[in-house]
Amino acid sequence: MATFRHFRSFSKRHFYIVLTGFIILTTLLILKDWNVTKSTKPKVKTFDRYNGKATKSKLEVTSSTARKEAMRDSSEHQKHNHSTYNLVIVIKNSKANPSLHSKFETLLGSIYKMSSISLCFHVISDGDGETIAKSVIKRIAPKDTRVIIHNITVVTQKVQKEISQMQSFFTQSSKSYYGDPLFLLSIVLHRVIPIDKVIMLDVDLKFNDDIQLLFEIFNEFSEQNIIGIARENQPVYRHLFHQYRRKNPSTRVGAPPPHGLTGFNSGILLLNLHKMRQSDVYNSLIDSPKTLEGLTQKYLFKGHLGDQDFYTLISLENEKLFYVLPCSWNRQLCVWWRDHGYSEVFDQYFTCSQKINIYHGNCNSPIPVLHWEQQ
Template sequence: MRSSGVLKILAFLITCVLIIICYQILLTTSIFNHIDSKIPQPDPVPLGKGVGNVKVFLENEPQALGTATAQKNEPIHEINVVITFTNAKDNTNLQQKFQTTVLSMFKWTTLPVNIYIIGDRDSQVLADAILKQAVSKYNKQYKLVKLDTDDLAKKLHEVIKEMQQHFSYKPGAYYSHSLFFLSIAIHRVMPETLHRVIMMDADLKFNNDVKELFELFDNFSDTNVMGIARENQPVYRHVLSVYRSANPGTRVGDPPPNGITGFNSGVLLLNLDKMRKSELYNSLINPQVVKDLTKKYSFQGHLGDQDFFTLLSLEHENLFYVLPCTWNRQLCVWWRDKGYESVFDLYFKCEGHINIYHGNGNTDIPKLDWEK
């Protein structure tokens, strides 16, 4: 009897201990849940709309990357620049052109530059080395942003795959790669923290401060979503020759200042906010719309994104702010002796101080006074 009573007491004490332990566990869990609910959690990084966002890898963890304001006439603290530099590993000529582009930009810039490199991984490694060498010469501030371009190319392909056939010479041609169409849908794949960017080719030479180019965003009208210079050769006079023959007196393909000349995309001012918001512009990134326009104008391009912008301009000039030719002075004269001698200079003429030379068509850029 006595041992039975002891066992009952022990059972009671064990039960009490277990109850106390369970209570403490529940109390602790409640406290930590309460604490967690009070700790501010970081907001997710905006990832853009449409087909999604590109993975971004930052060098030196820039603090205010991509915050360049989209408001007119506000102070500019940094410049966002996107450069296409791809398939460069075995192309020393392209490497030298890229070096000239960034060296001359660093020579003149008075503001920090965030540089987004569009290219394969090998090209990005080369770009990193060239940039470090260039900045050491001029001691300017920059931040390199490496993009996951495999991911980017896949996302772009979904947007433009059915339109590419109208703007590429043939599958596998130089301008057939989806990266050469990035500017068309850049607002759908880049972070919404990016508001305005300068996108440019890797065969340029700056002769002025890139800040002055960026300031041209303030000249945009309410309907302009991008700034782009006219093509300096009668390229689209030729491409649109069938339409021109059937429509005498048309402005389509005519030279500046009154013609719808067509564009060159070597230097672009892209207002990503306005591109995102423009119902008109986004409605035109549509395979059926493009098909209808190419049929109407008997248009078969071969120069990638600039063909698309030229095609849109035939009916929607108001989407584009025309950059002065001095900010994209194209030097190629291939079309001069291809049956257009009598009108060539009407397209090629560009008066005023040249701010950016563009060695398109693998054309040599002259040595400038500051290089001698």
């Protein structure tokens, strides 16, 4: 009996030890499996460069308690990630402007002749523009190129209120050429495309250097700079501010570089969309028609060139919002104002002695054949 009781007691102790071990082991396996499941990346939709159909990619999800840290880590990672190199191009009304197709081919061909980075294209377009973008990108761009199509009607409807307000100040009428919402879209792009930084390009450009160098200029922004933009290379704003200049002969407004407030050309825009969203000053200028009206009255200004009129006007009292790009990154070739009353001062605005990185064939100006095209 003593032997049996000893055996029974011994068995019970071992039973609880084994049971406890089993529970611990099971708990560890469950926790491991939970962590694996937690870190699994759910599928989100992007677009294939060839046909715009939904394809599957992955986006990491983290717990809410670690979200801020993960965003910081992601930001550091994306500095070297091709997905941060985002370009925005608008293609619309190609039937009325057949040269858009060939201009886009020239732009894209020159970018990829020089580029050392992978790019993601955000094409804001109508149906015909989407067709052009897909066909040209398929033929010219590398296979890993990402393309995201944004329907221009859907995009502009999201910011219709803001655009309508801008039209009243910076276009001749909503039916004029620059009255089209596409010419005001850059002002509110931070409210429709949920990424942090983009370069927005006109189609009438030809690159003569690696586009990565242009992206690197974002690193030169001051804390207050939110937009990178080059000066206008003609005395456009000398003319548009002529009434104010007549009353204020010593003003910098409309005066030539390097010290004048020359005005801007929006053919190339470096947009820090994150900082644009965060800037109370910038957003108050968008959302307050009375403030804009006050500026137009103060400077006796009536614009007709869309977004660059807005940037020019607000820069008069908010210079620090803007990083001024060197003329080499937007070498405008239009000389219309030289032959329309400003020949004596034209070269003060037009001269650019730097090595040209981007040629801009604005007002349908021919772009020269570059040395790499002759090889």
